[in-house]
Amino acid sequence: MATIYDIAKKAGVSITTVSRVINNHPYVQEETRQRVKQILAETNFIPNSNASSLVRKTTNTLAVMIPDITNNFFTTLLRGIEDKANENGFAVIFGNTDENSSKEYSYLQTFMERRVDGLIIDAVLEESKNLKSIIKREIPVVLIDRQVNDLPIDYVGSNNSKGAEDIVHYLIELGHRQIALVSGAPEISVYRQRLEGYKTAQQKAGLTVDPKLIFWGEKPNQETGYRLTKKLLQNPLRPTAIFAANNFLAIGAFRALHEAHLEVPKDMSVVCFDAADTDATLNPFFTSMVQPSHTIGEMAVELLMRRLKNKKSAPTKVILEPQFFRRESTAKVEMERGGESVEKGNPYAGL
Amino acid sequence: MATIYDIAKKAGVSITTVSRVINNHPYVQEETRQRVKQILAETNFIPNSNASSLVRKTTNTLAVMIPDITNNFFTTLLRGIEDKANENGFAVIFGNTDENSSKEYSYLQTFMERRVDGLIIDAVLEESKNLKSIIKREIPVVLIDRQVNDLPIDYVGSNNSKGAEDIVHYLIELGHRQIALVSGAPEISVYRQRLEGYKTAQQKAGLTVDPKLIFWGEKPNQETGYRLTKKLLQNPLRPTAIFAANNFLAIGAFRALHEAHLEVPKDMSVVCFDAADTDATLNPFFTSMVQPSHTIGEMAVELLMRRLKNKKSAPTKVILEPQFFRRESTAKVEMERGGESVEKGNPYAGL
DNA sequence: CTGTTAGCGCTTTCAA
DNA sequence: TTGAAAGCGCTAACAG
Numbered sequence: 001m002a003t004i005y006d007i008a009k010k011a012g013v014s015i016t017t018v019s020r021v022i023n024n025h026p027y028v029q030e031e032t033r034q035r036v037k038q039i040l041a042e043t044n045f046i047p048n049s050n051a052s053s054l055v056r057k058t059t060n061t062l063a064v065m066i067p068d069i070t071n072n073f074f075t076t077l078l079r080g081i082e083d084k085a086n087e088n089g090f091a092v093i094f095g096n097t098d099e100n101s102s103k104e105y106s107y108l109q110t111f112m113e114r115r116v117d118g119l120i121i122d123a124v125l126e127e128s129k130n131l132k133s134i135i136k137r138e139i140p141v142v143l144i145d146r147q148v149n150d151l152p153i154d155y156v157g158s159n160n161s162k163g164a165e166d167i168v169h170y171l172i173e174l175g176h177r178q179i180a181l182v183s184g185a186p187e188i189s190v191y192r193q194r195l196e197g198y199k200t201a202q203q204k205a206g207l208t209v210d211p212k213l214i215f216w217g218e219k220p221n222q223e224t225g226y227r228l229t230k231k232l233l234q235n236p237l238r239p240t241a242i243f244a245a246n247n248f249l250a251i252g253a254f255r256a257l258h259e260a261h262l263e264v265p266k267d268m269s270v271v272c273f274d275a276a277d278t279d280a281t282l283n284p285f286f287t288s289m290v291q292p293s294h295t296i297g298e299m300a301v302e303l304l305m306r307r308l309k310n311k312k313s314a315p316t317k318v319i320l321e322p323q324f325f326r327r328e329s330t331a332k333v334e335m336e337r338g339g340e341s342v343e344k345g346n347p348y349a350g351l
Numbered sequence: 352m353a354t355i356y357d358i359a360k361k362a363g364v365s366i367t368t369v370s371r372v373i374n375n376h377p378y379v380q381e382e383t384r385q386r387v388k389q390i391l392a393e394t395n396f397i398p399n400s401n402a403s404s405l406v407r408k409t410t411n412t413l414a415v416m417i418p419d420i421t422n423n424f425f426t427t428l429l430r431g432i433e434d435k436a437n438e439n440g441f442a443v444i445f446g447n448t449d450e451n452s453s454k455e456y457s458y459l460q461t462f463m464e465r466r467v468d469g470l471i472i473d474a475v476l477e478e479s480k481n482l483k484s485i486i487k488r489e490i491p492v493v494l495i496d497r498q499v500n501d502l503p504i505d506y507v508g509s510n511n512s513k514g515a516e517d518i519v520h521y522l523i524e525l526g527h528r529q530i531a532l533v534s535g536a537p538e539i540s541v542y543r544q545r546l547e548g549y550k551t552a553q554q555k556a557g558l559t560v561d562p563k564l565i566f567w568g569e570k571p572n573q574e575t576g577y578r579l580t581k582k583l584l585q586n587p588l589r590p591t592a593i594f595a596a597n598n599f600l601a602i603g604a605f606r607a608l609h610e611a612h613l614e615v616p617k618d619m620s621v622v623c624f625d626a627a628d629t630d631a632t633l634n635p636f637f638t639s640m641v642q643p644s645h646t647i648g649e650m651a652v653e654l655l656m657r658r659l660k661n662k663k664s665a666p667t668k669v670i671l672e673p674q675f676f677r678r679e680s681t682a683k684v685e686m687e688r689g690g691e692s693v694e695k696g697n698p699y700a701g702l
Numbered sequence: 703c704t705g706t707t708a709g710c711g712c713t714t715t716c717a718a
Numbered sequence: 719t720t721g722a723a724a725g726c727g728c729t730a731a732c733a734g
Contacts (some may be wrong), residue, residue: 001488001711003710003711003712004711004712005711013720013721014720014721014722015711015712015713015721016713016714016720016721016722017719017720017721018712019712019713019714020713020719020720022712023713027719027720028719028720029719029720032719032720044484046460046463046464047464047711047712048405048464048466048710048711048712049461049464049465049466049712050401050404050405050410050465050466050710050711050712051405051710051711051712051713051726052711052712052713053401053712053726054399054401054402054405054710054711054712054713054725054726054727054728055711055712055713055714055725055726056712056713056726057726059401061444068430069420069426069429069430069433070426070427070430075420075421075426076421078420079419079420079421079447082420082445082446082447083447086446091444091446091461091465092444092445093412093442093443093444094433094443094445095433095437095442096430096433096434109397110400110442112397113397113398113399113400114400114401114442115399115400115401133395137352352727354726354727354728355727355728356727364704364705365704365705365706366705366727366728366729367704367705367706367729367730368703368704368705369728370728370729370730371703371704373728374729377703378703378704379703379704380703380704383703383704398727398728399726399727399728400728401726401727401728402710402726402727402728402729403727403728403729404710404728405709405710405711405712405726405727405728405729406709406710406727406728406729406730407710407728407729407730408710
């Protein structure tokens with residue numbers, strides 16, 4: 001591959017001049033610039049950014065770590081990040097942690113070896129051991145979605161407690177009194193916050209929160225949703241509604257209900273956080289509280305860019321409001337037949 | 352940040368020895384190795400891969416270019432790629448082209464500047480101008496999904512013509528005789544192949560293919576599906592079924608039908624290529640031909656790894672078979688009422 | 703086994 | 719305006 005030496009020789013100038021032309025440095029005579037540009041083009045020269053990164057100490061690369069790109073919430077988040085990064089001339093490199101702390105650690109390692117300029121992280125756990133090592137090195141980090149116990153760093157997420165409160169309130173309004181929570185681990189901030197909202201809604205309505213109706217699982221995925229719901233159905237006190245703390249848990253719950261020959265919403269109402277997926281535009285089913293994930297991604301990049309310019313500004317926390325969508329997975333309690341007599345939400349509300 | 356010089360000084364050895372320890376080179380005395388390792392750990396040393404890439408001429412990075420990460424087909428593809436890449440110690444960097452050739456070009460440019468070891472590309476168009484420049488530089492490329500006119504390079508995709516033929520055949524068996532095709536641009540191989548299958552199925556059944564029932568749009572997205580279906584409904588000869596050449600086109604088509612107060616499948620059957628999305632596990636709707644996208648991604652990385660080891664082996668083409676799922680968007684033609692009397696596919700077939 | 707040395711391809715003083 | 723020279727942090731002969 002051609003280097004700036006080759007170009008310099010052909011153009012009869014020094015490599016410094018070639019470098020200046022490539023980087024649009026002003027101190028190059030127009031005539032010289034044209035000659036060099038010409039040769040650059042003829043040669044199809046492509047600069048080696050590894051070399052320039054080495055001396056510039058900046059890579060124009062940003063790393064993203066998310067639990068699983070396959071979950072629509074994270075996909076959209078990543079898309080938001082990529083769009084904004086591209087706009088700013090940054091490349092993005094990413095990893096799926098699968099809620100696995102040691103996978104997270106190993107990705108962090110490669111990202112640091114690559115000397116990425118900054119990281120956007122949806123952390124696996126709050127035990128911030130993994131994160132502290134980056135922060136100590138003063139590599140800019142923006143946390144998204146999940147908060148990590150009061151580290152003084154930038155954060156973008158949404159109002160989980162308020163969102164949870166509102167959606168549980170909706171269930172209460174429909175007449176539900178036994179509402180189960182099917183959730184991810186309380187070690188993860190968003191699930192703790194959603195629990196909080198779940199409790200608040202009930203307390204405000206003068207209901208007592210029954211700990212027997214709260215089900216935790218480690219990983220917030222389909223499998224967990226399925227397993228917890230199975231367990232929930234064994235409960236002597238069977239709830240009339242389930243609040244699934246995320247979309248995948250809801251899908252798992254739905255499968256368990258289906259297997260038990262329980263119909264949603266006739267026999268059980270189900271609501272969840274996050275859109276079950278893109279297809280929500282076509283075939284929306286779950287009444288849910290949807291986070292502005294694309295925006296969260298964009299905001300995260302913006303905070304990162306800001307911090308890159310000013311390493312020492314105070315950490316910013318951005319909390320966005322999730323949006324409520326009423327769909328077909330919920331019904332009034334104690335009706336003869338399913339959702340039919342319930343005013344259905346506009347299934348195209350999300351379009 | 353610490354460099355190998357710092358480590359060397361502290362350990363009282365040369366930088367070469369430090370380098371050897373880091374890279375597990377055998378020619379280091381066990382005692383020395385331990386001492387260096389100790390210091391490496393104490394210092395929290397993280398090697399700079401930009402520097403080593405510069406001399407090794409390899410970055411352990413692989414670039415992926417896809418139309419839109421937000422489409423479930425590509426998400427899963429990317430997940431397959433990431434999994435396999437990670438397994439091989441490679442990082443992945445990616446870009447969304449949004450079917451935009453100049454965006455593709457610009458990504459290609461940054462990927463090359465970063466000296467990625469190889470590229471996995473779902474090309475925007477077949478005009479291979481963008482691609483030829485990489486191939487000329489002998490950077491390994493694996494094409495996925497869409498073929499590019501007979502470039503002699505590795506390829507992984509699925510059997511589009513056969514898949515299309517089978518699914519259209521299914522419609523014919525249901526009694527449909529006027530079947531419309533709503534598709535992406537014929538400049539893209541997969542759409543040409545699906546057209547081919549669409550024709551073959553009809554010809555084999557002794558039907559004549561009516562060109563008036565074939566609708567092309569440029570970008571295979573929801574908007575196009577919507578627009579083409581609107582147009583299709585103006586047609587004096589209204590079809591009884593639509594074959595949408597991908598999932599997003601199908602969603603767009605569905606919206607247009609809904610607006611026209613046509614029910615699926617009562618008034619119009621709809622089938623498509625690709626799963627409408629992840630949620631297909633929960634709420635499968637479209638009868639569709641689903642590609643093994645995760646596997647396609649994994650295979651692509653495998654081909655790339657193989658080529659990295661042996662630059663000159665003959666190009667391999669891998670064609671995987673898509674899988675048919677019968678769901679609720681199809682019905683026999685000329686029935687009094689919708690899908691009710693039709694034997695429905697098991698909606699959980701995909702689980 | 704260990705160290706010296708010469709780069710990898712580029713940017714950035716500094717002096718001209 | 720231009721160029722010479724000194725690295726950025728690391729690897730890879732080569733000699734010992």
